[in-house]
Each structure stands twice: as structure tokens, then as C-alpha cells.
Amino acid sequence: MQSLLQRRTPCTNAFATAASGHRPIRVCKRVVHAQNGKASRRTAVECHAFFNFFTPKPAASIPLVDPRAKPLVERLIGLTSGTDAGAKASPSQKEEIAAVITELSRYCLKNPLKSDLLFGEWKVLFSSKPAAVGGGPLRSGAGPAVFPGQSAKQILEAPNKIVNSVEYKTLGFLPGFSRQNGTIEPISADTFILNLTDLEVSTGFGGPIKKTFDIKRRIKILYLDDEIRVAQFLPDEALPDTEADENGGRSSEDVVFVFQRITEEEEAEDAPADDSDGDEEAPKPAPFFGGGRKLESAATVAERQVRQQLKEQRGGSAKLAVAPAKPPAGSAKLLAVPAPRPGTQRGRRQAVEEVVEDPRERRRREQEEERARKAAEAEAKAVEAKAARERAEAERQAEREKQAGIKELLAKLANEIKERQAEARDALKELKDVEKSTASGLKESQGARALLEEAEGDVKSISTQLESAAATKKEAEKAANEAKEQVVAAEKVLRARIAAAYPALTRK
Numbered sequence: 001m002q003s004l005l006q007r008r009t010p011c012t013n014a015f016a017t018a019a020s021g022h023r024p025i026r027v028c029k030r031v032v033h034a035q036n037g038k039a040s041r042r043t044a045v046e047c048h049a050f051f052n053f054f055t056p057k058p059a060a061s062i063p064l065v066d067p068r069a070k071p072l073v074e075r076l077i078g079l080t081s082g083t084d085a086g087a088k089a090s091p092s093q094k095e096e097i098a099a100v101i102t103e104l105s106r107y108c109l110k111n112p113l114k115s116d117l118l119f120g121e122w123k124v125l126f127s128s129k130p131a132a133v134g135g136g137p138l139r140s141g142a143g144p145a146v147f148p149g150q151s152a153k154q155i156l157e158a159p160n161k162i163v164n165s166v167e168y169k170t171l172g173f174l175p176g177f178s179r180q181n182g183t184i185e186p187i188s189a190d191t192f193i194l195n196l197t198d199l200e201v202s203t204g205f206g207g208p209i210k211k212t213f214d215i216k217r218r219i220k221i222l223y224l225d226d227e228i229r230v231a232q233f234l235p236d237e238a239l240p241d242t243e244a245d246e247n248g249g250r251s252s253e254d255v256v257f258v259f260q261r262i263t264e265e266e267e268a269e270d271a272p273a274d275d276s277d278g279d280e281e282a283p284k285p286a287p288f289f290g291g292g293r294k295l296e297s298a299a300t301v302a303e304r305q306v307r308q309q310l311k312e313q314r315g316g317s318a319k320l321a322v323a324p325a326k327p328p329a330g331s332a333k334l335l336a337v338p339a340p341r342p343g344t345q346r347g348r349r350q351a352v353e354e355v356v357e358d359p360r361e362r363r364r365r366e367q368e369e370e371r372a373r374k375a376a377e378a379e380a381k382a383v384e385a386k387a388a389r390e391r392a393e394a395e396r397q398a399e400r401e402k403q404a405g406i407k408e409l410l411a412k413l414a415n416e417i418k419e420r421q422a423e424a425r426d427a428l429k430e431l432k433d434v435e436k437s438t439a440s441g442l443k444e445s446q447g448a449r450a451l452l453e454e455a456e457g458d459v460k461s462i463s464t465q466l467e468s469a470a471a472t473k474k475e476a477e478k479a480a481n482e483a484k485e486q487v488v489a490a491e492k493v494l495r496a497r498i499a500a501a502y503p504a505l506t507r508k
Contacts, residue, residue: 065225069107080126087130105222112224122259124152129255134166174204229259
């Protein structure tokens with residue numbers, strides 16, 4: 001290679017950096033000379049082709065998501081949307097969702113935890129256990145009634161931050177939220193440990209409440225693409241859970257969650273719209289004293305009256321202005337134009353009336369207009385003040401009604417709590433009665449057991465005595481048998497002696 005470069009002396013720059021599209025870059029500068037121009041061009045072409053041989057070709061684009069999963073994704077979104085995170089899903093619908101998830105998991109990425117598709121904002125579409133979304137208090141008992149409008153979402157930020165958020169309206173109008181913060185720790189290509197460390201809850205009454213804990217969950221990614229994510233909670237008794245007692249114990253069943261990615265368009269649609277357009281002007285308040293026009297002079301009023309009279313005479317529009325029948329006081333000169341005859345050229349032309357007004361009259365009129373304007377402003381301010389008082393009173397009334405509604409709802413909740421407490425006290429009393437009865441029965445059973453043990457001991461002693469008596473009987477029977485044998489033997493001996501002595505006795 002070095003010898004090749006040394007032979008290509010006209011080349012000025014041997015190496016160059018390729019662009020992102022791997023376009024061939026000319027690495028040799030062509031030198032034009034009168035004597036060796038042809039050789040220089042040939043050298044540049046050869047150098048160019050040589051380095052293009054080492055330039056890597058762009059790899060073919062490989063789709064991240066299997067196209068066969070697209071219809072399953074659309075079907076899963078259609079099945080899970082509108083189920084209120086699974087709370088409104090029927091048993092048959094849950095079975096169908098489970099079948100679709102099983103089929104969809106076959107097309108999951110090989111290493112979903114290494115993909116950038118994992119991060120972003122996700123809303124919860126479905127959960128096989130709805131109480132697991134946001135915690136038990138929000139989803140069980142009176143939670144949905146006290147905290148309506150629950151919207152759950154999960155935020156994953158690189159590299160390992162996670163936030164579980166639920167937003168709601170306390171009592172239907174007070175904005176509140178519940179946020180769990182934590183981290184994720186991958187343990188395999190598709191499984192990670194979810195470590196939740198703290199909780200922040202706001203109900204709209206006062207400031208937020210913060211709490212720290214140690215909860216760990218094992219989560220497996222069943223499917224992931226740019227639109228949805230399916231995850232499965234795997235129970236593990238070895239992982240810590242400091243809130244297990246408050247949440248009713250550890251969960252021993254698998255829970256499946258379906259998430260949908262929140263796009264920027266959806267965030268823009270969910271954002272509250274402005275009440276008024278910036279290009280439109282705000283409506284003006286209702287005018288007073290004849291409308292929002294400026295106060296007109298006497299000449300303008302007179303001109304309008306005469307125009308109206310001419311319009312009535314000719315049955316059409318009149319642009320001719322004449323003086324009124326009664327001129328305003330203080331006029332020095334008035335030029336009156338006689339009424340034109342219909343059809344004449346003079347009637348079709350416009351006539352101009354000029355009224356010369358006295359300066360003192362003009363000042364007096366301006367003063368009257370100023371007083372009228374001030375009176376109108378004062379009345380407008382009075383009306384605005386009255387309207388403001390009415391609005392304030394309406395707001396206070398609405399606030400009182402809200403407070404009354406809150407008090408009524410709190411009273412109902414308090415009564416319900418009292419009823420539950422009374423039921424709990426009755427149950428506790430019954431439990432104590434049962435414990436007392438069982439204690440007395442236990443004492444009696446213990447006494448009976450002692451008697452049984454004592455009787456068992458007596459039976460054992462009697463059995464021992466019977467066994468010894470049986471042994472003694474056997475020995476006595478043996479001795480009796482021996483004595484009987486001795487008697488029989490003595491009887492035999494005696495009979496033998498008698499038999500032997502009998503002939504001698506008979507001879508005598």
C-alpha cells in the first residue's frame with residue numbers, strides 16, 4: 001500500500017472522512033500540468049477507486065417492529081380502550097385480551113430494555129387487576145366516588161428513572177394527584193427490578209403529603225413498540241415490600257399491564273384551550289344614554305331630522321341636509337334650502353347647510369356634554385360596581401354551596417365511617433364472646449383430658465396387676481400340675497405295693 005501511494009505522487013491528501021451517507025470522497029487532487037496532465041488524471045482516478053474499495057456500504061434498513069404485530073396491536077388497543085384500566089372489562093373481554101397478548105408476545109423485540117422505545121410517557125389502558133393501578137385506596141371501596149376522574153400514566157426517563165402518576169378530582173372538583181418515584185434495574189434482556197422509594201399525594205386540601213418506603217417489583221416486558229407496551233408483574237417473596245401490610249398483603253398472582261404512548265398531539269388536545277381568541281376583541285360593556293356613540297351636537301341632530309323628513313317625502317334616501325323647523329338658540333345665521341321638487345336636477349343634487357354657532361352657546365353646550373359624559377361615566381361605574389357586587393355575591397354563594405356540599409359529603413363519609421366502626425366494635429364484641437366460650441370449653445376439655453390421663457394411668461396399673469396375677473396363676477397351675485403328678489405317682493406306687501401284698505394277705 002505504501003509503495004502504491006509513493007507511485008501516486010500527484011495525490012495531495014490520501015485519506016478523507018466519509019459523510020453519513022458513505023458518499024465517495026475524492027481523496028486525490030488532480031494536478032494539471034502541461035507535460036504530465038494525462039498521467040495526473042489517470043493517477044487521481046486510480047487513487048479514487050482504490051479508497052472507494054475500503055469504504056463500507058450502508059447497511060439495509062431493518063424494521064424494528066414485526067409487521068405481523070400491527071393488526072394485533074390495533075386489536076389490543078380497541079379491546080382495552082374505554083375499560084377504565086380494566087375496571088369495566090367483562091370476563092369474556094379479559095379472556096380475549098389475554099389471548100391477544102399471548103399471541104403478541106411472540107413478536108417482541110429481542111432486547112426491549114436496550115431500546116430507546118422504552119422511554120417516554122405512557123398512559124395505562126388496561127390492568128388484569130384494576131386495584132393495582134394507583135394503589136388500593138383509589139380503586140377500592142369509596143375511592144372511585146371520592147376521587148373520580150382518575151387518569152393513570154407512567155413516565156420512563158433515561159437512564160433509569162420511573163414515575164407512576166395518577167391524577168384525579170377530589171370530590172369531583174378539587175385537583176389532586178398521587179405520584180410514586182423510583183428507578184429500574186435490568187436483570188435480563190426483558191426483565192427488570194422496579195424500585196419504588198417515595199410517594200407524594202395531594203387531595204386538594206392543604207399541601208401534598210410525602211412518604212418514603214422500600215418496594216421492589218419484578219417486571220417483564222412482553223411486548224414493546226413505538227405505540228404500546230405490555231408488561232407483566234411477577235410476584236417474588238424474596239423482594240422487600242414495606243407497604244405490604246397496609247395494602248392487604250403481598251400479591252401472589254401475575255398482573256398484566258397494557259400501556260399506550262402519549263404523543264405530543266394528544267398532549268396538545270388534552271391541554272385546556274384558551275377561553276378567548278387573541279385576535280378577537282373583548283366585548284365592550286353595554287353603553288348607556290343612547291348607546292356607545294359620542295354625544296352629538298345640535299346641528300347633527302337637526303341634520304338627521306331633516307334627512308328623515310326628506311326621506312319620508314320622496315320615499316327614498318335623502319342626502320340633503322336642511323335646518324330644522326326650530327333652530328338652536330344662539331345661532332347667528334341660518335341658510336335654509338327649499339325642498340326640491342321630485343324629478344328635478346336640483347332634487348338629485350346635495351345641498352349643504354351651514355350653521356354658524358355663537359361661541360358662548362358652544363361653550364355652554366360643551367359644558368353640558370361634559371356633565372352628561374361625567375354623569376354617564378358615573379352611572380356606568382355605579383352599574384359596574386353593582387355588577388361586581390352581584391358577581392362577588394354569586395361567587396360567595398357558589399362557594400357557600402360548595403362548602404355545604406363538601407360538608408354534606410364529609411358528614412356522609414363520617415356517618416359511614418361511624419357505621420363501619422360500630423360494625424367493627426360489634427364484630428370485636430362477638431369475637432370476645434366467642435373467645436370466652438372457647439376458653440371455658442378449653443378449660444373443660446383440659447379437665448377431661450386430665451381425667452382421661454388419670455384413668456389411663458389406672459388402666460395401666462390394673463393391666464400390670466392383671467399381668468402379675470396371670471403370671472402367679474400360671475405358676476400356681478404349674479405347681480398344682482406338679483403336685484397332681486406326684487399324687488398320681490404315689491397312688492401308682494401304693495397300688496403296686498397293695499397288689500404285691502395282696503397274695504400274702506389272702507394266704508393268711
